[in-house]
Structure formats: structure tokens, C-alpha cells
Amino acid sequence: MESKDTVTLPVLDVNDSDPETARSLFDAVSKHGFVYIKNNRGEIPPQDIDEMFGSSKEFFASPTESKAKFSVNSGSSGKNSGWFSMNSETLDPEKQKRGDFKEAFNMSEFKDGKAQQPLPPLLLQNEARLNTFFAQCHALCMRILELIAIGLEINTLAGGKDWFTAHHDRSRGSSGTVFRMLFYPTLPKSDAYDQETDIRAGAHSDYGTITLLFQKPGQPGLEILTSEKGEKEVWSAVPVNPTNEAKVPTLVNVGNLLSYWTKGLLKSAVHRVIFPKDGEGEDRYSMAYFLHPVDEARLEAVPSEKVRKQGKNESKVITAKQHLEERLSVTYAYKLQEKGEALSD
Numbered sequence: 254m255e256s257k258d259t260v261t262l263p264v265l266d267v268n269d270s271d272p273e274t275a276r277s278l279f280d281a282v283s284k285h286g287f288v289y290i291k292n293n294r295g296e297i298p299p300q301d302i303d304e305m306f307g308s309s310k311e312f313f314a315s316p317t318e319s320k321a322k323f324s325v326n327s328g329s330s331g332k333n334s335g336w337f338s339m340n341s342e343t344l345d346p347e348k349q350k351r352g353d354f355k356e357a358f359n360m361s362e363f364k365d366g367k368a369q370q371p372l373p374p375l376l377l378q379n380e381a382r383l384n385t386f387f388a389q390c391h392a393l394c395m396r397i398l399e400l401i402a403i404g405l406e407i408n409t410l411a412g413g414k415d416w417f418t419a420h421h422d423r424s425r426g427s428s429g430t431v432f433r434m435l436f437y438p439t440l441p442k443s444d445a446y447d448q449e450t451d452i453r454a455g456a457h458s459d460y461g462t463i464t465l466l467f468q469k470p471g472q473p474g475l476e477i478l479t480s481e482k483g484e485k486e487v488w489s490a491v492p493v494n495p496t497n498e499a500k501v502p503t504l505v506n507v508g509n510l511l512s513y514w515t516k517g518l519l520k521s522a523v524h525r526v527i528f529p530k531d532g533e534g535e536d537r538y539s540m541a542y543f544l545h546p547v548d549e550a551r552l553e554a555v556p557s558e559k560v561r562k563q564g565k566n567e568s569k570v571i572t573a574k575q576h577l578e579e580r581l582s583v584t585y586a587y588k589l590q591e592k593g594e595a596l597s598d
């Protein structure tokens with residue numbers, strides 16, 4: 254599972270909404286599906302990101318029994334909310350023998366400043382901050398989507414630069430948007446895991462519109478599939494901080510829905526998280542904001558000449574909610590349990 258090289262992705266400043274910025278962003282997401290955003294006018298202040306990482310670390314350090322009370326399986330958290338124990342999610346079920354070597358905590362959208370699921374005390378005490386963080390992530394995503402709409406030259410009469418943002422307007426109803434804290438513990442080399450077949454997060458593409466990923470320096474592991482020649486997959490490492498500036502840029506990637514909407518013009522790149530090379534290294538903490546449209550949004554081609562040139566429309570149009578349910582049923586062991594199927598080990 255060694256990565257061959259490091260991918261070079263553009264690092265963009267999205268403070269301006271000029272056509273030049275839109276073009277650079279559009280080029281980056283059509284070529285790689287991933288781009289770094291400097292975001293340096295401070296939509297998400299670095300200290301807020303640090304605080305979130307602080308809460309995440311405290312939460313994952315708490316005893317298993319206390320985390321288990323907030324499990325996604327507890328029946329009180331919601332289908333895609335709550336704590337995911339080690340190995341409970343399998344992002345690449347066809348290849349993996351065991352689930353991902355990670356823990357996660359998913360928070361679905363807040364309403365009127367309040368979480369819509371029980372929060373563990375350590376996170377509940379930060380509810381107001383979490384709510385602010387959600388809003389900051391949403392605002393950054395809206396800026397990015399506006400630029401992508403400009404890059405796609407979406408027909409003005411059909412919505413123009415507001416086409417995507419309108420589909421993500423929180424006043425229009427609930428969505429599958431999730432803020433997720435992730436923890437990949439360091440494991441003893443011995444026989445705790447098999448370097449060949451086990452993985453921190455299996456190969457997958459993200460289910461939503463776009464994802465913001467926050468990472469910490471010194472805790473690498475993310476890779477993207479840069480090419481596939483027959484049986485041979487080429488994986489490239491994605492550095493945490495490519496410019497080594499004090500402020501770590503936010504990584505943004507295209508999810509399945511943006512790819513559907515653009516008939517594949519924008520790439521929803523396959524990625525994974527690997528163990529540190531020598532079996533040592535650090536624990537990894539990351540945080541992801543998975544942006545989803547309102548549940549009833551229809552996944553049909555965006556009204557753009559660039560997209561039309563991509564080919565025919567899909568005959569079957571599904572909604573964002575239907576798509577999410579389909580994807581979740583494949584990756585979460587708890588869904589299999591619900592269906593009474595045996596879990597693989």
C-alpha cells in the first residue's frame with residue numbers, strides 16, 4: 254500500500270468572485286477533483302479550527318463506554334449521526350477484510366443553534382461553537398459553489414451563479430449535511446493490523462456535493478487515486494500543508510453529487526487514508542464537512558452548455574436523499590446488522 258509520489262494540487266485564494274478566480278477553481282476541480290483553499294480572509298479563523306480539533310481529541314480520549322452511549326447504533330442518534338466505533342464503517346467493502354481503522358463522530362445539521370441528536374457532554378459544552386463552525390463551513394462552501402457556477406457559465410435565466418447555492422439553501426428544508434470528527438489511532442505494529450490488507454479509511458469517493466477537509470501538520474495519510482491502468486492503481490499522497498505557511502489550507506474535494514450534476518465534468522476523485530509507512534507515526538485527527546443539498550433536490554444535469562456537451566442526460570433522476578440512503582447502506586455495518594446479515598471479519 255505504498256504511495257508512489259505526492260500530488261501537486263493548486264492552492265487557491267477564493268476571496269474574490271472575479272472570473273479569473275472562478276476559472277482557476279473550475280480548472281482545478283475538473284482536473285483533480287481536489288483543491289486547497291487558502292481562505293485567508295478568515296471565513297474560518299484558524300483558532301476556531303484548532304478549538305474543534307481540541308474538542309475532538311478530548312472526546313475520542315474518553316472511555317469507550319461513554320462514547321458508546323452516543324453510538325450511531327444507539328437508536329437515539331439518527332441514521333447517520335453519532336459515534337462510530339473502530340472498524341464499524343467499511344468504505345471499500347469489496348476490497349477490505351476488516352472495517353476502517355478509525356473512530357468517528359458525526360453531527361447532522363443543527364437547528365436554531367441546537368444539535369438535533371444527543372451530544373456527549375464534552376461536545377455539548379461546545380454546542381454554540383459547533384453551531385458557529387457549521388455556519389462558517391457552510392458559508393465557505395457557498396462561496397466555492399458560487400465560483401463553480403460562474404466557471405460552468407450556468408444559464409442566468411436558470412439561476413446563474415446561484416444555481417448550486419439555491420439547492421443548498423437551509424431555509425428550504427433539511428439536508429444530509431454532516432460535520433464529522435475523525436480519529437485514526439496509532440496501533441502497535443505487531444499483529445494489531447495487517448499492513449497489506451487493513452487500512453485507516455478504504456478507497457471511496459464522497460457522497461455529497463463538496464467536502465471541506467481539515468487536517469493537522471505531522472499527521473499525513475490521505476491519498477488520491479491518480480490513475481488506474483488495468484489492474485494497476487497509482488495512488489499519490491496529498492500533503493497536509495503543501496506551502497508550509499503558518500496557516501494550513503483547507504482541502505476541498507468534489508463529491509458524487511457535483512459529479513452527477515455536471516455529468517462527470519467535475520471529478521469526484523477516489524481517495525483513502527493509509528497507515529503511517531513504518532507502522533509507527535502519529536495518531537491522525539481530521540475533520541470533514543460533507544455538504545449535501547436539501548433532501549428533495551433532484552440530481553439532474555445543470556443548465557450549462559459545458560455540461561450539455563458532456564453527453565446525454567441520465568434517464569433516471571433521483572433525489573439527493575435517495576442517493577445518500579443508497580450509499581450509506583453499502584458502507585455502514587450497522588445497516589447490515591439492521592438487515593440481519595452477517596458482518597465480515
Ligand SMILES: O=C(O)CCC(=O)C(=O)O
Pocket residue numbers: 435454459466475524525526539540541
Ligand atoms: O481523514 C481523512 O483525511 C479523510 C476522511 C475521508 O475521506 C472521509 O471521511 O470521507
Ligand SMILES: [Fe+2]
Pocket residue numbers: 457458459524
Ligand atoms: Fe472521503
